[in-house]
Amino acid sequence: MKFDTDPSALFAARSNKAVPIHTLTKDDMKKPPAALGKEAIAWAKANGFTAKSGQHCVVPDEKGAIACVLFGTGEEGEPQNGLAHGALARALPQGTYRFAKKPKDALAADLGWAMGGYDFARYRKKSAKPAKLVATGGDTAALQVQGVFMARDLINTPANDMGPSQLEKAFRKIASAHKAKVNVIKGNDLLKKNFPMVHAVGRASTDAPRVLDMKWGKASHAKITLVGKGVTFDTGGLNIKPGSSMALMKKDMGGAANVLGLAHMIMAAKLPVRLRVIVGAVENAISGNAFRPGDILDSRKGITVEIGNTDAEGRLVLGDCLTWGDEEKPELMIDMATLTGAARVALGPDLPPFYTHDDAFADALMKRADACFDPLWRMPLWAPYQSMLSSKVADVNHITSGGFGGSITAALFLSRFVENAKTWAHFDIFGWVPTDKPWAKTGGEAQAIRALFAHIERSYR
Template sequence: MPAQTTLVTALIDGADADAAVPVTALTREALTSWLEAQDPATRRWVETAGFKAEAGAHLMLPDAEGGAARVLAGLGDGSDPWALAALPTALPRVDYRLDPAPEGDQAFWACFAWEMGAYSFTRYKSNTAAAGVGSDGEPSGPSRPARLAWPDTADREAVTRAVAGTTLVRDLINTPASDMGPEELEDAARVLADAHGATMDVIVGEDLERANYPAIYAVGKGSARPPRLIDIRWGREDAPRVTLVGKGVCFDSGGYDLKPSAGMKLMKKDMGGAANTLGLARMIMMAGLDVRLRLLIPAVENMVSGTAYRPQDVLRTRKGLTVEIGNTDAEGRVVLCDALAEADSEQPDLLVDCATLTGAARVALGPEIAVYFANDDALAADIECHAGAWRDPVWRLPLWAPYRKMLDSKTADINNAGEGGFAGAITAALYLKEFVSDSTRWAHFDIYGWNPAGRPGRPAGGEAFALRALYALVADRFG
């Protein structure tokens, strides 16, 4: 199942690396002093090769027999946490160790970047041996990544958590919609819940309407694959309540407001919010944080059919508000509003939703920065703090109340899509805000869920956003 991702594949125990090739990671500044301590032949080799310790660069130093005596790895000015991510696939496929071993945060980033640099989504490769994966799912063959010995200074649990959460998110998003519909997303959630002793309830199809989740049902009933609400609970009941809500639109055709083919091409990633919250839940449960965790995922497909919802339909919601459908392609907020109303009913200590919600957020900030909104300034300050510490770029946009009038409807309490095309990310957030109490500390993340171009450690395809920052937020507030 997609949830059973390998936790760590390119990191090995130090006891297995007695003959490992040493890797010396150097900033540009440190390279100068390192060279001064070397023999003339080594200095000449480095200078002839033009190695300047730029981030991501590396240089093999030969031994007397023509083998590899050492690898120099560039860190640039030391600010790039992904500086070593290219090495697992760029170096010869032998084992390596860091010499000297990095300290503190540098040890985490060296290990995390190495493992993420080895990530590859190979589920659909017919020749897994050529892809570097053996029959047991472990890296093998000539294309397997170069392996790194765990430095004694690394926090293995922290690295393993971050790797586990990130790989789960990527694997789920990368899986095509043919194999990742609402039922398959439920299966992946169940694997995760079972692995950590969590309970899980699922409401499917017409039962959603009977259980008063009419908006989720209305969006999903146009598909032959029944919609559902996935509900995971974990942790002691009287612990602080942390509730996550993830948008699980497994494929978005746009409905009757049909997307053009270019806009539909990546819509397997429209369940990226659900994937992100599953990855975050995995990290929280792996760490055993003392919280009462709840995860709600409305899982649907937004399709065109004789039973699909239509423009100008008026839907009822779990909260009792009525919604006029101004655009069937603004379906994410419609399914989220029922889940948010249920989440808010328990008055959690923290409520976070993640959704691949608007193109406007991507136009504003591009594909690498997570747009977020928060109804509490102290919560926003904590998010910013942890995002900076964990190199998870985020940017807060305002819940600008005067724009609420853009969602006014003559027919219903609210319209799901504002007129005029202005401030699309903000009006989407304001729509969601209608279903969350002012007293609930709430943050809404409008994420892309995708790397449009590959970079070391971050291949093109599905991606986690703000995952490390959100885990650190929960651990700091409630851990």
């Protein structure tokens, strides 16, 4: 696979010339390790290095070359977030570096470095070549970085180059790289094949709506199905968004981007599962045949759905796709979507909520999320709120009439389309970093997929 930032360009083979990176606490600076040498300590102090969290200092040798790098962790012995070393990938001069002492979590340190070095430059001149790190966490880091970069690349690409047809092309490319089988249902064939809600949402666009289906692995293995919301741009439909809310809507296919990143990790690791990926790829556009507030749509499930607001289109697309995936009775079905602003109000941009009835799955996933610094928070599928989706003219309204519990009620709506999967979980992700972090510049982001990969890898090896 080709990535906008080549993950391999951020890692280097072992080298005697690699510059050491020393991780130091504030206490270390009070009583500096003798191994650093008096000159290095004097230089660091002269340049105001106090080892506060995230601070770094480049120490020269007698010839003016880089002798070592000092990296601060504050009060603790390791960075509070194991991905914090990512700041160094952008800050350090071009060259090859290594950790003087293997970090406690070598995989996270490698991931942080590479994720911090990501630079989306498809539409501008690329920055100078990045600094390279001698990896210590093994091959898993490179594999996960590829999945992360894939998700970021897809989200960051603007809608003029990432409509439903281009998303299909990327889908096919990923499938081809892993020898997976692809089936695509497009345009009016969606009505013939019983995907009426996907068709309704996407029919106003000049780029036809479609459902993308990928299968990989042996049929005898555990069935894992990933479902992604692929709304390549969301105008809000006839309930049109204001300009300020439309500016980032290229990221409304972030669910699809993330499930594709996760699928790549699973297939590249050759996990013994039968993987299926389903993406509803549509543009929520405006034209004379756009679906309307008050319309009543049929669904693949046979449930009739009253449209309360055309700007809540993603759950309609997911409803048909989840039904299709559920018909196969998978052991695990995951859906991911940039679904509600309510999730951001509740938990902010960094902490995606997820919903599931399976307590054992939720507990195990939370442990994996904490361990790999891929934060998640379980939210309740609060059954009494189902009444908030009631309709006087259809089986269900797809939104509530009030403003309460929007992320919960969206998840409850989706739950109506799942009955056969042994475990189902819905992830309401943001898919975006609004301000620079050590491991991520502002832009598209992979959320939850490293935690999910860690869980699936452990559960199905």
